[in-house]
Amino acid sequence: MQISVNTHSPRELHKIIQDAAHAIEKARHEDPTALQEISDSTDGDPFRVLIATILSHRTKDPVTALASSRLFAKYPRPTQLARADPRTIARLIKPVGFYKTKARTVKRVAQIILKEYKGKVPDEIEELLKLPSVGRKTANCVLVYGFKRPAIPVDTHVHRIFNRLGVVKTKTPEETEEELTKIVDRRDWLPLNEVFVKFGQLICRPIGPKCSVCPLNDRCEWYRENYRNKN
Numbered sequence: 001m002q003i004s005v006n007t008h009s010p011r012e013l014h015k016i017i018q019d020a021a022h023a024i025e026k027a028r029h030e031d032p033t034a035l036q037e038i039s040d041s042t043d044g045d046p047f048r049v050l051i052a053t054i055l056s057h058r059t060k061d062p063v064t065a066l067a068s069s070r071l072f073a074k075y076p077r078p079t080q081l082a083r084a085d086p087r088t089i090a091r092l093i094k095p096v097g098f099y100k101t102k103a104r105t106v107k108r109v110a111q112i113i114l115k116e117y118k119g120k121v122p123d124e125i126e127e128l129l130k131l132p133s134v135g136r137k138t139a140n141c142v143l144v145y146g147f148k149r150p151a152i153p154v155d156t157h158v159h160r161i162f163n164r165l166g167v168v169k170t171k172t173p174e175e176t177e178e179e180l181t182k183i184v185d186r187r188d189w190l191p192l193n194e195v196f197v198k199f200g201q202l203i204c205r206p207i208g209p210k211c212s213v214c215p216l217n218d219r220c221e222w223y224r225e226n227y228r229n230k231n
Helices: 010-023 025-030 034-041 046-056 061-074 078-083 086-093 099-117 136-146 156-165 173-183 186-202 221-226
Strands: none
Touching (some): 034 136, 046 099, 046 136, 061 086, 156 173
Protein backbone atom coordinates (compact mmCIF):
# COMPACT_ATOMS: atom_id res chain seq x y z
CA MET A 1 0.00 0.00 0.00
CA GLN A 2 1.66 3.18 -1.22
CA ILE A 3 0.23 6.38 0.21
CA SER A 4 1.92 9.76 0.11
CA VAL A 5 2.05 12.24 2.94
CA ASN A 6 -0.57 14.81 1.96
CA THR A 7 0.54 18.44 1.87
CA HIS A 8 -2.79 19.94 0.78
CA SER A 9 -4.86 21.72 3.39
CA PRO A 10 -8.66 21.30 3.47
CA ARG A 11 -8.90 24.90 2.25
CA GLU A 12 -6.68 24.16 -0.76
CA LEU A 13 -8.69 21.04 -1.54
CA HIS A 14 -11.93 23.02 -1.28
CA LYS A 15 -10.55 25.48 -3.86
CA ILE A 16 -9.57 22.59 -6.17
CA ILE A 17 -13.09 21.16 -5.97
CA GLN A 18 -14.68 24.58 -6.52
CA ASP A 19 -12.47 25.37 -9.52
CA ALA A 20 -13.18 21.97 -11.09
CA ALA A 21 -16.91 22.44 -10.52
CA HIS A 22 -16.85 25.89 -12.11
CA ALA A 23 -15.00 24.58 -15.18
CA ILE A 24 -17.69 22.03 -16.00
CA GLU A 25 -20.71 23.87 -14.54
CA LYS A 26 -22.52 24.22 -17.87
CA ALA A 27 -21.95 20.57 -18.78
CA ARG A 28 -23.20 19.44 -15.36
CA HIS A 29 -26.52 21.15 -16.00
CA GLU A 30 -26.91 20.26 -19.68
CA ASP A 31 -25.56 16.71 -19.55
CA PRO A 32 -25.55 15.43 -15.94
CA THR A 33 -23.91 12.18 -14.98
CA ALA A 34 -26.19 9.14 -15.06
CA LEU A 35 -26.48 8.90 -11.29
CA GLN A 36 -27.09 12.62 -10.87
CA GLU A 37 -29.81 12.48 -13.51
CA ILE A 38 -31.50 9.54 -11.77
CA SER A 39 -31.19 11.24 -8.40
CA ASP A 40 -32.69 14.47 -9.73
CA SER A 41 -35.52 12.82 -11.67
CA THR A 42 -36.60 10.52 -8.81
CA ASP A 43 -36.04 12.88 -5.90
CA GLY A 44 -33.16 10.69 -4.79
CA ASP A 45 -34.87 7.28 -4.82
CA PRO A 46 -32.27 5.04 -3.10
CA PHE A 47 -33.56 1.91 -4.84
CA ARG A 48 -33.15 3.32 -8.34
CA VAL A 49 -29.77 4.80 -7.45
CA LEU A 50 -28.63 1.42 -6.12
CA ILE A 51 -29.77 -0.52 -9.18
CA ALA A 52 -28.40 2.09 -11.60
CA THR A 53 -25.02 2.05 -9.87
CA ILE A 54 -24.83 -1.74 -10.20
CA LEU A 55 -25.66 -1.38 -13.90
CA SER A 56 -22.98 1.29 -14.29
CA HIS A 57 -20.09 -1.05 -13.49
CA ARG A 58 -17.80 -1.10 -16.55
CA THR A 59 -20.40 0.82 -18.53
CA LYS A 60 -20.38 4.33 -19.94
CA ASP A 61 -22.78 6.91 -18.55
CA PRO A 62 -25.07 7.28 -21.61
CA VAL A 63 -25.58 3.51 -21.74
CA THR A 64 -26.26 3.35 -18.00
CA ALA A 65 -28.80 6.18 -18.23
CA LEU A 66 -30.68 4.61 -21.15
CA ALA A 67 -30.68 1.10 -19.65
CA SER A 68 -31.85 2.39 -16.27
CA SER A 69 -34.64 4.39 -17.88
CA ARG A 70 -35.94 1.34 -19.76
CA LEU A 71 -35.69 -0.89 -16.68
CA PHE A 72 -37.47 1.49 -14.29
CA ALA A 73 -40.21 2.25 -16.82
CA LYS A 74 -41.25 -1.42 -16.54
CA TYR A 75 -40.09 -2.25 -12.99
CA PRO A 76 -40.04 0.94 -10.89
CA ARG A 77 -40.25 -0.73 -7.46
CA PRO A 78 -38.44 -3.60 -5.67
CA THR A 79 -41.64 -5.69 -5.59
CA GLN A 80 -41.89 -5.61 -9.38
CA LEU A 81 -38.18 -6.18 -10.10
CA ALA A 82 -38.05 -9.07 -7.61
CA ARG A 83 -40.71 -10.95 -9.63
CA ALA A 84 -39.32 -10.12 -13.07
CA ASP A 85 -37.98 -12.65 -15.56
CA PRO A 86 -34.17 -12.24 -15.74
CA ARG A 87 -34.35 -12.63 -19.53
CA THR A 88 -36.68 -9.64 -19.75
CA ILE A 89 -34.42 -7.64 -17.45
CA ALA A 90 -31.44 -8.55 -19.62
CA ARG A 91 -33.20 -7.34 -22.78
CA LEU A 92 -34.08 -4.04 -21.09
CA ILE A 93 -30.59 -3.29 -19.80
CA LYS A 94 -28.60 -4.47 -22.84
CA PRO A 95 -25.95 -3.32 -23.86
CA VAL A 96 -24.56 -2.57 -20.38
CA GLY A 97 -21.46 -4.60 -19.63
CA PHE A 98 -22.19 -8.17 -18.45
CA TYR A 99 -25.90 -7.50 -18.86
CA LYS A 100 -26.97 -11.14 -18.37
CA THR A 101 -25.11 -11.42 -15.08
CA LYS A 102 -26.34 -8.01 -13.95
CA ALA A 103 -29.94 -8.98 -14.77
CA ARG A 104 -29.74 -11.85 -12.29
CA THR A 105 -27.92 -9.65 -9.77
CA VAL A 106 -30.43 -6.78 -9.70
CA LYS A 107 -33.32 -9.23 -9.38
CA ARG A 108 -31.55 -10.86 -6.42
CA VAL A 109 -30.85 -7.47 -4.85
CA ALA A 110 -34.54 -6.56 -5.11
CA GLN A 111 -35.51 -9.87 -3.50
CA ILE A 112 -33.10 -9.33 -0.60
CA ILE A 113 -34.34 -5.78 -0.05
CA LEU A 114 -37.92 -7.08 0.12
CA LYS A 115 -37.15 -10.04 2.38
CA GLU A 116 -34.52 -8.63 4.72
CA TYR A 117 -35.13 -4.88 4.69
CA LYS A 118 -38.94 -4.71 4.28
CA GLY A 119 -38.66 -3.13 0.83
CA LYS A 120 -36.42 -0.24 1.86
CA VAL A 121 -32.79 0.16 0.82
CA PRO A 122 -30.60 0.24 3.94
CA ASP A 123 -28.96 3.57 4.71
CA GLU A 124 -25.91 2.22 6.54
CA ILE A 125 -22.78 1.34 4.60
CA GLU A 126 -22.24 -1.89 6.53
CA GLU A 127 -25.67 -3.16 5.45
CA LEU A 128 -25.27 -1.97 1.87
CA LEU A 129 -21.99 -3.88 1.58
CA LYS A 130 -23.85 -7.12 2.31
CA LEU A 131 -25.79 -6.85 -0.94
CA PRO A 132 -24.57 -8.68 -4.09
CA SER A 133 -22.22 -6.65 -6.32
CA VAL A 134 -22.12 -3.77 -3.85
CA GLY A 135 -18.63 -2.56 -3.00
CA ARG A 136 -17.60 0.64 -1.32
CA LYS A 137 -18.06 2.82 -4.39
CA THR A 138 -21.59 1.59 -4.98
CA ALA A 139 -22.51 1.85 -1.31
CA ASN A 140 -21.17 5.40 -1.12
CA CYS A 141 -23.05 6.33 -4.31
CA VAL A 142 -26.29 5.19 -2.67
CA LEU A 143 -25.51 7.31 0.40
CA VAL A 144 -24.68 10.40 -1.69
CA TYR A 145 -27.18 10.22 -4.56
CA GLY A 146 -29.95 8.31 -2.78
CA PHE A 147 -29.86 9.53 0.80
CA LYS A 148 -27.93 12.82 0.40
CA ARG A 149 -25.54 11.71 3.13
CA PRO A 150 -21.90 12.85 3.05
CA ALA A 151 -19.64 10.16 1.60
CA ILE A 152 -16.93 9.96 -1.05
CA PRO A 153 -17.61 7.46 -3.84
CA VAL A 154 -14.31 6.84 -5.60
CA ASP A 155 -14.53 5.57 -9.15
CA THR A 156 -11.78 5.48 -11.77
CA HIS A 157 -12.15 9.21 -12.49
CA VAL A 158 -11.82 10.33 -8.86
CA HIS A 159 -8.95 7.90 -8.29
CA ARG A 160 -7.08 9.02 -11.42
CA ILE A 161 -7.52 12.77 -10.96
CA PHE A 162 -6.49 13.00 -7.33
CA ASN A 163 -3.43 10.87 -8.06
CA ARG A 164 -2.52 13.04 -11.04
CA LEU A 165 -2.88 16.16 -8.94
CA GLY A 166 -0.56 14.63 -6.35
CA VAL A 167 -3.11 14.96 -3.56
CA VAL A 168 -2.73 11.22 -2.96
CA LYS A 169 -0.46 8.51 -4.26
CA THR A 170 -2.56 5.40 -3.98
CA LYS A 171 -2.87 2.11 -5.81
CA THR A 172 -6.60 1.46 -5.52
CA PRO A 173 -9.86 3.44 -5.35
CA GLU A 174 -10.38 2.05 -1.85
CA GLU A 175 -7.09 3.56 -0.70
CA THR A 176 -8.01 6.85 -2.37
CA GLU A 177 -11.33 6.92 -0.53
CA GLU A 178 -9.60 6.27 2.77
CA GLU A 179 -7.18 9.14 2.22
CA LEU A 180 -9.72 11.63 0.88
CA THR A 181 -12.04 11.11 3.83
CA LYS A 182 -9.13 12.14 6.07
CA ILE A 183 -8.19 15.34 4.25
CA VAL A 184 -11.26 16.68 2.40
CA ASP A 185 -13.57 18.94 4.39
CA ARG A 186 -16.87 17.14 5.04
CA ARG A 187 -18.81 19.98 3.36
CA ASP A 188 -17.20 18.91 0.05
CA TRP A 189 -18.01 15.21 0.27
CA LEU A 190 -21.47 15.34 -1.35
CA PRO A 191 -20.52 17.09 -4.62
CA LEU A 192 -17.05 15.56 -5.01
CA ASN A 193 -17.95 12.46 -7.01
CA GLU A 194 -20.33 14.15 -9.41
CA VAL A 195 -17.89 17.00 -10.06
CA PHE A 196 -14.90 14.80 -10.77
CA VAL A 197 -16.74 12.19 -12.82
CA LYS A 198 -17.80 14.95 -15.22
CA PHE A 199 -14.40 16.65 -14.94
CA GLY A 200 -12.74 13.32 -15.80
CA GLN A 201 -15.03 12.78 -18.78
CA LEU A 202 -14.42 16.23 -20.26
CA ILE A 203 -11.03 17.54 -19.13
CA CYS A 204 -8.82 15.17 -17.13
CA ARG A 205 -9.53 12.28 -19.46
CA PRO A 206 -7.77 8.89 -19.11
CA ILE A 207 -6.14 9.33 -22.53
CA GLY A 208 -5.45 12.74 -24.02
CA PRO A 209 -6.21 14.92 -21.00
CA LYS A 210 -6.85 18.57 -21.88
CA CYS A 211 -4.06 19.89 -19.71
CA SER A 212 -3.67 23.17 -21.59
CA VAL A 213 -7.19 24.30 -20.66
CA CYS A 214 -7.38 22.63 -17.25
CA PRO A 215 -7.98 25.14 -14.43
CA LEU A 216 -6.03 22.88 -12.09
CA ASN A 217 -2.82 22.59 -14.12
CA ASP A 218 -0.99 25.08 -11.89
CA ARG A 219 -1.58 22.67 -8.98
CA CYS A 220 -1.11 19.40 -10.85
CA GLU A 221 1.93 17.21 -10.29
CA TRP A 222 1.22 15.13 -13.41
CA TYR A 223 1.08 18.27 -15.59
CA ARG A 224 4.39 19.54 -14.24
CA GLU A 225 6.12 16.22 -14.85
CA ASN A 226 4.54 15.11 -18.13
CA TYR A 227 3.33 18.15 -19.99
CA ARG A 228 4.75 21.52 -19.02
CA ASN A 229 8.36 20.40 -18.97
CA LYS A 230 8.07 19.13 -22.54
CA ASN A 231 6.76 22.39 -23.95
